Amino acid sequence: MQKQYSSFREFYPDYLAEHRDSACRRLHFSGSALVLAVVLTAAVTRDWRWLLGAPVVGYGFAWIGHYFFERNRPATFHAPLYSFAGDWVMFKDMLTGRVPF
Numbered sequence: 656m657q658k659q660y661s662s663f664r665e666f667y668p669d670y671l672a673e674h675r676d677s678a679c680r681r682l683h684f685s686g687s688a689l690v691l692a693v694v695l696t697a698a699v700t701r702d703w704r705w706l707l708g709a710p711v712v713g714y715g716f717a718w719i720g721h722y723f724f725e726r727n728r729p730a731t732f733h734a735p736l737y738s739f740a741g742d743w744v745m746f747k748d749m750l751t752g753r754v755p756f
Contacts, residue, residue, distance in 0.1 A: 657733040657734070660734060660737060663737055663740055663741075666730075666734060666737040666741065667737075667741060667744060669730075670730055670737070670738070670741040670745070671745070671754065673721075673725060673727055673729075673730060674720075674725065674745065674754075675725070676720070676724040676725050677755065677756060678720060678723075678724040679717075679720030679721060679724040679725045680720070680745070680749065680754065680755075680756065681720075681756060682716045682717060682719055682720035682724070683716065683717045683720055683742060683745060683746070684745075684746060684749050684756070685716050686712055686713045686714070686715065686716025686717050687713060687742055687743065687746040688746075689712040689713070689716070690709045690712055690713040693705050693706065693708050693709045693712060694706065694709060713742070714729075714731065717729060717731075717742065718731075
């Protein structure tokens, strides 16, 4: 049974604990950066079909990190909204040096 969270503040430390491996964090970061590139490409080209690739690169890179490096189950499956927010907060925290690459 998965833990229930009452807030993102409560969730985020557990989220970070599931991302201890630097390879997993780097894959998450790469996937998030590619999502931004895909969204930007869709906006610049006005070809919204690019957006179909956003979940593929975003979740694809992250899930590879979990299955092959962390060897755990992504939070997407038990806390999808908090997990989505956690991806972007961790991305920002990695950019600012709060979370190591």
